[in-house]
């Protein structure tokens with residue numbers, strides 16, 4: 001949401017950092033975030049339309065989310081809907097997925113972001129955070145964590161944090177009595193950037209307002225978030241302040257919050273321009289790696305290299321498709337041992353526009369300007385990339 005435009009920015013050097021060491025297993029799992037998954041999730045989120053709280057598209061997005069968690073292997077008892085109503089009659093649902101911790105099952109690390117949008121399809125605000133939470137849940141499903149994790153998709157954010165306020169006041173607290181111990185709340189909101197901008201850094205947001213008793217702890221976990229970002233992703237970090245998103249109702253109850261927000265702001269939020277065409281999927285991919293690294297740190301994931309980590313990362317993911325944007329030709333640079341492959345280019349309606357076999361320099365001069373999906377396939381692997389034709 002983010003209606004306030006003033007940001008208090010602090011240089012990283014202002015703070016004393018606690019040393020945080022690199023853990024290979026955390027890096028391996030951060031590397032399981034794939035560009036193909038992120039690109040596909042962003043495209044699907046965009047195709048769901050304008051997901052205004054209470055609308056059919058909003059419900060369709062909820063069902064899309066539930067189907068994703070089911071496909072990752074989460075059981076019905078782990079996937080809980082949290083319905084709420086506000087105003088005269090607007091109803092929607094938050095979606096909460098719980099993974100139980102091994103040592104502290106009753107203490108929760110919350111990773112959250114809203115899936116409702118306003119005016120536009122909201123592919124950055126907040127399809128970006130939504131896609132990253134999905135990837136984190138997919139990757140960590142069978143990884144032991146000492147703390148329990150709740151993956152939460154809030155609705156009603158754009159109407160004034162309605163879903164998160166409901167969750168805090170009716171689930172976390174009941175009759176003003178705390179029901180859930182929360183270690184920290186890690187919120188992702190609008191981390192999509194804008195294609196063409198230099199998206200090389202991410203804002204790490206700490207609590208500098210509201211309750212004062214939780215500010216120092218928020219700063220500490222936000223410093224840890226920044227350290228994890230540097231360790232597990234190629235992104236730089238900018239220390240910033242938390243405001244106007246789903247962590248704020250938690251903050252008001254004294255919880256410890258932190259968050260990610262794009263550093264170079266797109267200003268496409270809450271407009272018809274917040275589309276798949278305008279988002280930067282590479283940036284979301286990089287933020288995703290940082291988030292998966294940090295979430296493992298916060299929840300104290302197993303540091304052992306488990307069999308699940310060692311399964312081969314899709315080899316084809318290293319494919320390079322360039323230049324992008326392009327006018328006439330698209331070069332396909334494959335991993336060395338790949339000989340036989342196909343390239344399919346589809347438009348945003350899913351229509352197949354072009355299909356080539358084993359061509360590494362493809363003539364795309366016949367395509368009209370716009371955004372396309374390129375799918376590179378081998379016998380058993382597939383990679384997906386967003387391609388822009390601009391003349």
Ligand SMILES: [Zn+2]
Nearest residue numbers: 001125126189
């Ligand atoms: Zn938002």
